[in-house]
Amino acid sequence: GDSVTQMEGPVTLSEEAFLTINCTYTATGYPSLFWYVQYPGEGLQLLLKATKADDKGSNKGFEATYRKETTSFHLEKGSVQVSDSAVYFCALGYSNFGNEKLTFGTGTRLTIIP
């Protein structure tokens, strides 16, 4: 079956540091890949996505590239801010009828200190 593995947290960085959160996946088909973010006290919201190999998703300074050869979708940001403190979830999913569910990783808690 499908699965997603994220780096263990929590991760604590200083403001303006470079961020990488690793994500690797195992898939039976050709999924789309997602990063969702959960800010304190809120539900999840989509941060970025990529639908096929070599696609790069980007949003709010975050980027991730769909790497089929390494089955990875690592999240990166060049300079983090305190407002980026949240829990980040990597996920994979399909869009064919009857198989629309997402498979999530366990989440990585990120704390940015000023």
Next chain:
Amino acid sequence: DVKVTQSSRYLVKRTGEKVFLECVQDMDHENMFWYRQDPGLGLRLIYFSYDVKMKEKGDIPEGYSVSREKKERFSLILESASTNQTSMYLCASAEGGDRQETQYFGPGTRLLVL
């Protein structure tokens, strides 16, 4: 903007009680989902629905049931609440078919079963 609302942010119930969690979306989405979120386990799918009166079991359906009588509303039912159902419950919705992919989440209901 897509809006997904959940009936309660916090809920305290006693063991054995029947519990109803309600979710409403305002974007005419075909698909709706119920997840539970637990530390170290990420999000796990309980049930999903791709149409009115249709439902599919997710990864952890035991102890839960669902109801979808109207397209915009998806209810999660705990028939007889137990302490191991203490968790954060998240509802999500998405367009159906090949437009699906992105799921939109509600703010979550934190349930405590005593």
